Amino acid sequence: MTVPPPPPQPPTVGMPGSDPEPVAEWWRKDGPRIPAPVHPEPPVHTPVPVSAGGPATPASMEETAAAFWAPVGRILAEQVPAMAAQIGQQVTQLMTETEAQRSAREQVAYEARIAAERAERDALFAAAGESDAQRAERHRVEDVLTTGHRRDDLVGMVDLLASRINEAPEERAARLETERELDKQRRRAREDAELAAAGETPEQRTKRHRQQRLADKREAATKARRQRRRAARTASPSDRVLRFRRWCVLTAISAVGGYATGLVQITTPGGPMVGALLALFGWGLDTHLRDRGRLRVSEVRGARPLVLLVLVRIPVASGLAVACGLAPLLAATGHQLHIY
Template identity: 65%
Template sequence: MTIPPPPSQPPTAGMTPDTDPVVAEWWRKSGPRIPQPSQPLPNTTVYTPVPIGTGPAAEAASVAAAAEAFWAPVGKILAEQATTIASQVGDQIGQLLTETEAQRAARQQVEYETLLAAQRARMDSALGKVGETAQEKARRHRVEDILTPTGPSHRDNLVGFADLLAERITETPQDRAARLEAARELDRQRARTREDAARAAAGETPAQRDLRHRQQRLAEQREAKQRARRERRRAARAKVGSSDRTRRFRRWCILTGISAVGGYSTGLVSLIAPGGPYVGLLLAAAGWALDLHLRDRGRLRVSEVRGPGPLLILIALRVPVASGIAVASGIAPLFAALPLF
């Protein structure tokens, strides 16, 4: 069988090409499409087809229906709870007007303790089922007693908020100081309990924990003594009038002069005098920093030191300060004219 040779030209040779890309390539698309004119024909109206049940009126109606359907349950709930809310507010106002503060505090404390007891009973029952021992339960109770507030919150309701405002307005400075100290002590106990739990999880032994507690207790006692001394000094300063400032300044000058004489007699003034006033200022600044540190960071004034022993210690410790001031002010040569030397 002989195969004829291929034609020299395609079958479409000589045909007029179609220049419309939409019609010419309809087989590449989903089907033939009729091109739309760019502008409407004159004296004609173009209608855009709209599905039935849609349009501006239908959209407004659907939005209103959706909003009504959304807020209908909310309105029903508010209508059902309005009576309960009104009764609760009325009860709180009645308690505020009829109960005394002591009666209200006692009632809230009893309710709070009852709630805590019920919660602890449920927790004991749940942990007892998983094998908690009596020692573990006692330890957990001790931690819960420290971490749990001792009383109900004042901001639970309107009555508690009114009581809180009344307490803050009528409390004295002593009451406020006692309240803040109790809050600091409670925060300290809670922080220590959390630290104990973290260190126990890290492997701390009971002996190490007892040693650390003893060190913390001694440090707290020392801080308490320092605070008490500062409070006594602050109270004593409050009683001093403005006329005592001259006496305090005179006492400061006398004690500083005695320290400067001691620095000259020991040769400290003669040693730093060739360096000039800048060396004197440097020595005075260094001695003043040490002096402030020893006087509780300046909380104890020089004129407030009493007693022969503390005065001798103060004079000896302030020798560098006084010597530096003498050299910086240029009065070091005057010590040679004193009858003591």
């Protein structure tokens, strides 16, 4: 508590009947007494008697060490299995994934990091008062300055046109195939990250990758087979004539088989319309079995595939024979063969 200083004169100065001169002197010398500060009394310590057993025995070094390392052991017991599983998953992934898969995974991780950094910058600039138009322009400049990004202005369009004009057909096909492969690997890397976040185990991921590799092998084999067929279709006219002749011979053999089994005789009373319907039904079945028409009749090779082809095409050939009115010709041919 702060006490204000005493006034230079007593409060009775100027009052009637007071003597100012002697009073002023003793007031300055023997003015009012300032009370001394009051200090709180110190607390009284009450001694506590020691029990009859004597002072407490200090803990041993082993107990102290055990009490110190108990939290550390609990933390290690919780973290070590997770760390070991994560390290094992990374080692398994590095041992099993291909170079393309590794590149795609690293690319996805890089894109995720760049997106996180951009989001952080957007938050900082938004707090500073950046507008939507300014943000869009800043993003465009960042994309142009990014290494490996194609410019979206006039210069980038001219460069793209120049590269496309000077590109050979083989180079274009190789580039498109490379882009499709990279896109597929990136999709799979994103799928791995999403499934890992959803709780997929390393065994499930390994099984899924094995199924994907088998599907890729089947797709590559189908693509190679279709390329060979496409190359065969661009052959010379003489090869086309040979293929037509082969088709005619195989169809005739199937028609004879249909006459031998009685399918032609059963369909003939119905007329050309019934024969056309039978040919249409047989053509749909035949096309479906020949990889939806990608495998031509003249491209079938081997004894067993040819026999199966002739048997499958019996409805087609029988329907064509009835629709075209060739049933009597087949009957005459069969009669001549029976005579001989």
